[in-house]
Amino acid sequence: MRKLRVVIAKPGLDGHDRGAKVIARALRDAGMEVIYTGLRQTPEQIVSAALQEDADVIGLSILSGAHNHIVPRLMELLKEKGLDDVMVVIGGIIPDMDIPKLKDIGVKGIFLPGTPMQEIIDFINGHVRARV
Amino acid sequence: MTYNQGVKTAAETDKRRWERETLEPTLRKSPERAETFTTISGRPIDRLYTAEDLEGIDPGRDIGQPGEFPYTRGIHPTGYRGKLWTMRQFAGFGTPEETNERYKTLLKAGGTGLSVAFDLPTLMGRDPDHPLSLGEVGKCGVNVTSLADMETLFDGIQLGDITTSMTINSPAAMIFAMYLVVAEKQGADWKKISGTIQNDILKEFIAQKEYIFPPRPSMRIITDIFAFCAADVPKWNTISVSGYHIREAGSTSLQELAFTLRDGIEYVQWGVDAGLDVDRFVPQISFFFNAHSDFFEEIAKYRAARKIWAEAMRDRFHARSERSWKLRFHTQTAGVSLTAQQPYNNVVRTALQALSGVLGGTNSLHTNSLDEALALPTAEAATLALRTQQIIAHESGVANVVDPLGGSYFVEKLTKDMEDGALAYFDQIDRMGGMVEAIERGFPQKEIAESAYRFQQAVERREKIIVGVNDFVREDEPPIEILYIDESASEKQLARLEQLRKTRSQAAVERSLDALRAAAKSPKTNLMPPILDAVRVYATVGEMCDALRDVWGEYEEVPII
Numbered sequence: 001m002r003k004l005r006v007v008i009a010k011p012g013l014d015g016h017d018r019g020a021k022v023i024a025r026a027l028r029d030a031g032m033e034v035i036y037t038g039l040r041q042t043p044e045q046i047v048s049a050a051l052q053e054d055a056d057v058i059g060l061s062i063l064s065g066a067h068n069h070i071v072p073r074l075m076e077l078l079k080e081k082g083l084d085d086v087m088v089v090i091g092g093i094i095p096d097m098d099i100p101k102l103k104d105i106g107v108k109g110i111f112l113p114g115t116p117m118q119e120i121i122d123f124i125n126g127h128v129r130a131r132v
Numbered sequence: 133m134t135y136n137q138g139v140k141t142a143a144e145t146d147k148r149r150w151e152r153e154t155l156e157p158t159l160r161k162s163p164e165r166a167e168t169f170t171t172i173s174g175r176p177i178d179r180l181y182t183a184e185d186l187e188g189i190d191p192g193r194d195i196g197q198p199g200e201f202p203y204t205r206g207i208h209p210t211g212y213r214g215k216l217w218t219m220r221q222f223a224g225f226g227t228p229e230e231t232n233e234r235y236k237t238l239l240k241a242g243g244t245g246l247s248v249a250f251d252l253p254t255l256m257g258r259d260p261d262h263p264l265s266l267g268e269v270g271k272c273g274v275n276v277t278s279l280a281d282m283e284t285l286f287d288g289i290q291l292g293d294i295t296t297s298m299t300i301n302s303p304a305a306m307i308f309a310m311y312l313v314v315a316e317k318q319g320a321d322w323k324k325i326s327g328t329i330q331n332d333i334l335k336e337f338i339a340q341k342e343y344i345f346p347p348r349p350s351m352r353i354i355t356d357i358f359a360f361c362a363a364d365v366p367k368w369n370t371i372s373v374s375g376y377h378i379r380e381a382g383s384t385s386l387q388e389l390a391f392t393l394r395d396g397i398e399y400v401q402w403g404v405d406a407g408l409d410v411d412r413f414v415p416q417i418s419f420f421f422n423a424h425s426d427f428f429e430e431i432a433k434y435r436a437a438r439k440i441w442a443e444a445m446r447d448r449f450h451a452r453s454e455r456s457w458k459l460r461f462h463t464q465t466a467g468v469s470l471t472a473q474q475p476y477n478n479v480v481r482t483a484l485q486a487l488s489g490v491l492g493g494t495n496s497l498h499t500n501s502l503d504e505a506l507a508l509p510t511a512e513a514a515t516l517a518l519r520t521q522q523i524i525a526h527e528s529g530v531a532n533v534v535d536p537l538g539g540s541y542f543v544e545k546l547t548k549d550m551e552d553g554a555l556a557y558f559d560q561i562d563r564m565g566g567m568v569e570a571i572e573r574g575f576p577q578k579e580i581a582e583s584a585y586r587f588q589q590a591v592e593r594r595e596k597i598i599v600g601v602n603d604f605v606r607e608d609e610p611p612i613e614i615l616y617i618d619e620s621a622s623e624k625q626l627a628r629l630e631q632l633r634k635t636r637s638q639a640a641v642e643r644s645l646d647a648l649r650a651a652a653k654s655p656k657t658n659l660m661p662p663i664l665d666a667v668r669v670y671a672t673v674g675e676m677c678d679a680l681r682d683v684w685g686e687y688e689e690v691p692i693i
Contacts, residue, residue: 013252015341017691018382018468022582024693029364032495036689039341040264061348064252065617080545095612113505114601115470116592125380 004128006057009037009046011074012066019091020061021055026075026117027059027124051088056128062092067102075105087128091115147182155179172426172596174386174586175549182542189548191539194439196490197532202442204435204547206493207408207458211534212525214537219521220297220462220497224249224274226621230286231274234556235289241515242522247297247498248285249273251309255342257303259679260625270621273509278672280659282310283317290318296327297372297462297496302344304331305353305659306676310668312365328418328462329371331357334567335374336393338576338605339381341689344677347568349684350654352398353659355406358413360660371399372462379422380468382584385429388422389550390557391567391576393440397558398567400449415455416446422483423493424466431537432486432546434492437461438553439547463489470505474600475612478502483520486611490524491537499520507614577692632670640669645679652683 008024010017017039028034035053037046050058058078062070067090078084086120090102099110109123169177178185189195196202199209208214220409221243235246253265258279260269271273276282282304286296291314300307310327317323333350336343343350354371358438361370375383375392375558383391396417418438423430423538445451465485470478479502486499499517501509509517537543564570571577590596597603644666651657666676 013256013264015336016380017341018380018584021691021693022382022584025581025585026588030692036691036693038689042264053142064268065271066267092507093617095614097616102148114598116602117588118592129324 002103003033003034005053005057007050007053007055009041009106010039010061011041011070012044012062012064014042015039018032023091030121031082041075044072046074047077047081048053051081055086057087059122060090062090067094068098071102072105090091135641145184149186160630171429172424172524173386173429181513181545182187185541185545188543190631201457202439203458204439205535205538212531216525216531217494219243220245220247220496220498220517221514221518222247222249222498225617226270227624228274228281232285233289237511239577241518243518245295248298254673255671257344259672259674262419262674269625272619275625276671278632279310279313279667280632280670282314286653291315291318291325299330301330301333301336301342303673303677304664305357306673311662313667318452322365326367328372331371332374334398335377337571338378338391339580340377343682343687345684346687355402356659358403358408360658361416370416372418372420374420376420376422376464379424381580383580384583385433386550387555387579387583389433389437390554393437393554394558394561394567397444410449410451411453411456414451419459419461421461421463422466423463423489425469425481425485427484427545428486428490428543431492432543432550435547436550440551460495462496463494464502467500467504470500471601472505474501477600486520487524490530503612509616574692577654636670641671644669644671645675646677648679649683652680
């Protein structure tokens with residue numbers, strides 16, 4: 001069976017990459033194929049990485065508060081490229097009041113500080129439809 | 133003379149006897165809670181420390197007295213009996229007007245210094261109208277685009293009367309130049325003003341990742357600042373060599389200590405190589421450490437740091453001035469230890485962490501607010517954080533005596549172990565050719581990523597307990613009030629920038645940027661004078677950084693996971 005392919009990306013100007021790196025490694029240890037894009041990726045770059053890598057999942061790490069700008073743009077681009085079946089999840093600092101909006105535009109899971117890695121692994125395994 | 137003289141003459145040490153006669157029967161009846169005990173960094177901790185553990189530590193040579201070499205017990209002979217630490221609360225958000233108001237509140241509440249948090253566009257040398265600034269303006273700190281913003285930020289605050297710390301790194305020279313010009317316009321004397329710019333690019337490459345230019349030209353900006361300040365702004369702390377971010381990125385306490393001090397040595401080496409006299413620029417170097425949750429390990433870290441620095445400056449660089457030997461440091465409690473769950477618990481965490489900083493002899497302190505795992509702090513939460521320091525200072529009594537833990541078997545042994553561990557890392561990094569080379573190889577980055585992952589695994593396995601997160605969890609948590617930063621800061625800063633571009637002399641700006649490019653191409657020219665010229669004609673941070681990008685290019689890291 002093909003391994004799940006996950007693109008972990010850090011959009012925006014923020015450089016705090018501890019969370020992105022820890023989750024990248026945890027997903028890899030859980031048997032997924034992980035592609036970490038590195039820092040300061042624009043939504044365009046992330047979508048193109050997802051396309052190129054044939055990703056099943058995009059995981060965004062955002063702590064700076066820029067999610068309300070970055071995520072809608074990313075979701076729009078995914079739709080344009082016919083990648084709306086790629087599951088998008090976010091980890092980081094997201095105020096409660098912003099969560100419904102993000103879910104409305106198609107973000108599947110939002111993981112706040114303190115979430116166990118296993119919970120994220122289980123969520124991805126439980127919700128993803130592997131692309132064929 | 134060593135502590136244990138006389139102890140080992142007996143055939144059986146007293147500790148052995150105690151273990152046999154007293155400990156073993158107890159353990160048979162009631163075993164301990166765990167097989168091994170470790171610090172938050174994973175360092176094994178023994179059950180009991182006695183005089184035997186101090187073998188090899190010479191109290192006169194290694195611990196000494198406060199105010200004397202090697203300063204293990206502190207740099208001031210009177211500790212905090214003379215002067216308390218500076219209570220310096222890091223703050224900044226939104227527009228310069230909003231932050232200016234917060235500063236005035238903090239000063240009125242008894243804060244004794246300012247500390248500026250800049251937003252990500254400013255930190256990354258991008259103007260608010262750059263595409264990468266989208267959604268980031270004013271979010272994590274205050275936006276400062278040009279001298280006009282700096283004038284607003286310090287409106288009504290006399291720069292001659294306070295000290296200001298500014299957390300700025302890649303564009304440190306530009307922001308510092310803006311501060312100097314504001315001071316000049318207020319009539320303050322550059323020779324008398326004091327404060328700090330973080331200006332520590334090595335830890336950006338290692339941990340915080342707010343770099344712009346490649347390592348070598350970045351180091352040149354720093355040595356130019358050393359030379360400029362030694363001559364013109366002699367009371368300014370030209371750099372705050374920072375372990376804080378290294379720790380937040382997941383390092384152990386030892387790695388924080390080792391990489392930070394080795395970074396410090398790297399800066400001194402580059403200064404010396406640039407032809408500067410050690411005793412003229414080293415006294416202006418300061419440090420910045422994290423106060424994490426493992427109380428004694430942190431205290432040992434601060435005490436070891438002072439000793440390592442004093443010996444490195446005297447023996448490695450042959451500094452003769454005591455001012456070069458004395459390591460002065462700021463401490464901030466560990467942001468990464470704050471939990472979004474049960475946020476009031478963070479007040480207690482912060483108080484304990486702050487206490488470790490004080491018992492370790494910190495020279496200034498920032499205490500985090502209870503809501504910082506969720507957002508930037510509200511004014512109320514920020515005030516409570518400051519009150520935490522005031523209670524330690526004025527009620528607990530710990531500031532009445534110098535280095536109260538000196539001579540503790542445990543603390544002295546841990547201090548020695550931290551020192552030995554750091555020196556072993558120094559050897560490794562020296563063999564690579566220095567810190568710049570080690571960073572280019574990804575060595576500290578890999579070490580930190582490894583520690584971060586190990587810690588997270590320990591939390592998941594519940595070998596490390598975080599109250600409210602993996603134990604003592606509460607399901608029905610009431611939400612707390614948080615500071616929500618809307619888009620108005622971005623709109624205001626964009627409008628202000630547009631206005632600035634209309635009113636300033638574009639020709640003067642272009643000329644100043646050409647001069648800056650020319651200076652960047654000529655390694656012997658100090659960059660501060662052309663940067664000051666550009667600031668005076670209201671060139672923006674983004675424009676000045678772009679001029680340098682034209683010459684030096686941008687750094688891109690190879691991501692390591």
